[in-house]
Amino acid sequence: MTAQDLKGFAMENSVTPLGDIKDGGPPKDGIPAIDHPKFVAGSKTRLKNNSRILGVFHNDI
DSSP, X not given: OOTTTTTTOOOTTXXXXXXXXXXXXXXXXXXXXXXXXXXXXXXXXXXXXXXXXXXOOSTTO
């Protein structure tokens, strides 16, 4: 594996052998941050019965 293959990731201290790392997925910094997420009440969504969601409770709310 060459430095070009590493796509800018520093791997000097990797515990995984470089030969075991496979290329794929988005490049480094290829997934944008969610800086200003939009929150809505569950009652205001149009979810289907089989929709997957992630919920967070904070201070019992």
